[in-house]
Amino acid sequence: MVWPADYHMHTPLCHHATGQPTEYAARAVALGIKEIGFSDHSPMPQDDFDEWRMYFSKLDQYVADVRQAQKDHPQLTIKLALEVDYLPGQEDWIRKLARLHSWDYFIGSVHYISNSWAIDSPSKISEWKKHDPFEVWSIYFDRLTAAAESGLFEIIGHADLPKKFGIYPKQDCTPLFERFLKAAAKNNVAMELNTAGLRKDCKEIYPSQQIVQMARQHGVAITFGSDAHAPKEVGMNFTEAIELARSVGYTHYRRFTQRQMEAVPI
């Protein structure tokens, strides 16, 4: 198979992934993947914000580890990126991060719907019992739409993350998706097809077939990501992701070099 680039993978610096970048790269080479990108969880202004991201002081180490993987695997194109948490008010911090290295792209992800609740966090799953799912999905998509409008990101990550634990609102969320996708199209931001959802309770790719189909209709570009937190997860379930993209009419995905985009046939 001809693999699209896998643009979403982590490193041990985020404290919940295993394997050095060079090991992820070796796995990609073994599979026949031609391009990957590291997009580890970005530092926050305070290192104690949570326990699942790299410390700011480790950012140079992160870049060095990715550069090492590039040296070890010259036959593989390896991009340098971050998965950046979008929280309203952190725009200046994100701009500061952007200036520190020559990044190829930023994935903008929403995990937090308040400063204290990351909706995908297994340790905070009890929070879901205290909230109406529709309220959670609404706030989440408000933030995702703001992320798409912020001009800070090339790609929006795992666009329907609130489904992770299989908790869905009774209400129709189509208007929430619509608003987000219009913003992504208008601001020329790509949306990733993230196969990690298949490994969670929701057992489907992020985002759903409905959203991918709507994205195609709105002219939103796509990327592919395994969200690998271990070398064996590189490229995982890409056959399904390619199938999903093609089934709604996608013919190309995007790659990025120093934050400039290019369309590549799937």
Ligand SMILES: [Zn+2]
């Ligand atoms: Zn992670």
Ligand SMILES: [Zn+2]
């Ligand atoms: Zn994420």
